[in-house]
Amino acid sequence: MNHNISRRDFNKLLVSGVAGSALGIFGMAKPAFAAQTRIVVIGGGFGGASAAKYLRKLDPSLSVTLIEPKATFYTCPFSNWVLGGMKTMEDIGQTYALLRSKYGVNVIADTATGIDSVKSTVTLKSGKVINYDRLVVSPGIDFKYGAIEGYSESVANSSMPHAYEAGPQTILLQKQLLAMKDGGRVLICPPGNPFRCPPGPYERASLIAHYLKEKKPKSRILILDAKDKFSKQGLFKKGWDKLYPGMIEWRSSATGGKITKVDAASKSVTTDFGVEKGDVINFIPPQQAGKIAFDAGLTDASGWCPVNPITFESTIHPGIHVIGDAVIAGAMPKSGFAASSQGKVVAASIIRLCQGKVPAPPSLVNTCYSLIGPGYGVSVAGVYKLTSAGIVEIPGSGGLTPMDADDDHLNEEAMFARGWYNNIVQDIWG
Amino acid sequence: MQVTIRSLLTACLVFSVLLIAGTDASAAAKKVQKKKTAEVCVVDPRGEILALSCASCHGTDGKSVGIIPSFYGKSPEYLEAALKDFKSGTRYSTVMIRHAKGYTDEEIRLIAEYFGTVWQNNK
Structure with a gap:
């Protein structure tokens, strides 16, 4: 990239x-x-x-x-919180009224x-x-709907929601989770790089686990990944072990995570290692x-x-x-x-x-908070500048929440994640 | 020239400082800033572009609506010292140390100057 x-x-x-x-x-x-x-x-x-x-x-x-x-834009950030039962769709809907009235932007629907x-x-x-x-x-x-055998836009809309644009598919995925029996199995299938919101599928696994732990504790989550490593991997795995021991399994591409086919009728996906069934399948396409x-x-x-x-x-x-x-x-x-x-x-x-x-010359920044549990937040930060090698991260800056961060630090980051959301949506739409 | 006419119509005049990536024009910027008057606000374009990202977490112009600290109304001196303390680790933070380390002391001064004066222009 x-x-x-x-x-x-x-x-x-x-x-x-x-x-x-x-x-x-x-x-x-x-x-x-x-x-x-x-x-x-x-x-x-x-x-x-x-x-x-x-x-x-x-x-x-x-x-x-x-x-x-769209009259209301539902943000992808915090849509995983909706799946975890911690926010409603209404909470993550942004409108254009203030861009019109306060900033004089001519908004055409x-x-x-x-x-x-x-x-x-x-x-x-x-x-x-x-x-x-x-x-x-x-x-x-x-979305590249044609990239995987058996997958299509109508499959995504009706039975295997990607929920990677917040909106009707977020609601569908949530309904499927609510309807799932205790002891059910959720498959989350993230795509290869590059894709939107690299930590997104793993925060999603965390917050679905949070919901399942409270309501359907015999349930399990299997992540079948098209990649061999993922964003904030060490932090997520540490958090999963602590908050949801035994609930979330992650399989890398090389160890059977790569999906070659999906089948909506039998609620299954095919990997190089065999067929995996899921009561809820969140396939996120390339x-x-x-x-x-x-x-x-x-x-x-x-x-x-x-x-x-x-x-x-x-x-x-x-x-x-x-x-x-x-x-x-x-x-x-x-x-x-x-x-x-x-x-x-x-x-x-x-x-x-x-x-x-x-x-x-441009100065660019990124900060992505991910919630592993309601009081357990981690982040990645980056400050970028332009060099002859293109837009690069400034050496010595940015990076992840420290692996040895204590509970207070993680709780503070979870609070800052909420503060971040409130401010960034105000900074953009308000 | 049309550019000049439009500029005059602008509520806030943005002074030009010819900046090419890697060229340090801070001396020129300082000179321009000294000419600041009550009628004209001067924004260093480099300071502006460095500073705008901060608002994503801290709110537009540093006016936070949530738990993240607000810094609207703070002086350039206060902001410069705070950012330098985050950068050195003297002041505790979760994420600010990771951000502050991405800026030189001169860039920190420009950011502090931007947010330390932008609220005065809103008066």
Whole structure:
């Protein structure tokens, strides 16, 4: 996933940053005398909503339009808490009222169906066409439903929810867990890298275990993983041993975790080592950039979007910036926090470009809290900068909750996880 | 030039400091900041881009709504000292030490300057 660039390319990037600012001036030349500079943002998730809010906050002279079909956006962060019975869907629903009223973002409830990078227009499902001077695309992920035999979108919607976009499938998975008998078996099947929220499936296993321990203590969870290692592995395993001894088994790809086929009718999955049955099967498929990014030609052969790491401007289509899970961002994980951090960098960069100035070098951050139990939290932090090797983590910074952290520390991190959620959703949507 | 006209319409003038990755323009930034007046707020673009991520945990402009400490209204001096104490480990933290170690002392000064003045501009 590391997007390596040579020193020569790095120098070119810096020059293109300057060229980009020239483009900014020329791009603005026509409308600027007559009207506001028009920035359009596609996607109202962590990345897009952050970009829209901060564009208006940092430069109220801009016209900012946000295109998002959902009236309520359910956040993936904390959706595992819903599965664990600690939060409701209502708790994790965010709306766009304050972006409209407090920040003056023009929020359009519609779906972007096409981008014309030559005419600088976005076409909406309703048929409406919107002009932009600069475009930000924050499309999130799409699922590769055809990647595994027996799996499809209808299987995901009806019997094997991935629940990796918070919403109806989160509710379906929760209903399945509630309906499961004591002594039942839950299969969780995480995909290979790269995918959204690397610790997500393991926090999910933890909080489902929390629910089962309280209500259905004879039940078991089997994680069949397409990978041989996973995010915060040592911390999760230590927490599982402490809070849920014997309840969660993890099998790596090499030891029979890799799934080759699923069968919704018999509620089973096939691995290299045989068939595993589950009363509840949470199969999380491999992923790629969101559909609009493909339709607009913003993706490369990897299925993700290459960008200039200073401005997050597409290296394929100038004038279009791509952020969030869909983007190739070096060492940064695909997380809501990372998307928001990129949204702010893109907002500051676009403002500089529109002013005919050189954008400041980016500074990017990630913090991901995971809850292993209600009073047991762990985190991973990262501070990133741009070097000739792309976006890299700053040596000596970041990292995980210490393995020897005491109970007070873990409890404090669990409290900070809640505090983090309250603030990040306020910082983005409020 | 259209850029200038638009800038004048902006509530908060953002002064340009030509920054290219790796170039230290802090001397120039300091010079610009000294010209600060009541009518014009000056934001160092490098400080701004370093500081904005902090708001994800601490709230917009450092105004926290939950358990995580708020630092809205604190002085640049207070914030600089706090960040340096987190970085050195002198001050206890769970995650702040891991963040603070990602910044040079100069970057910490810029972050402190940003949050230490942004609330004054909101007045």
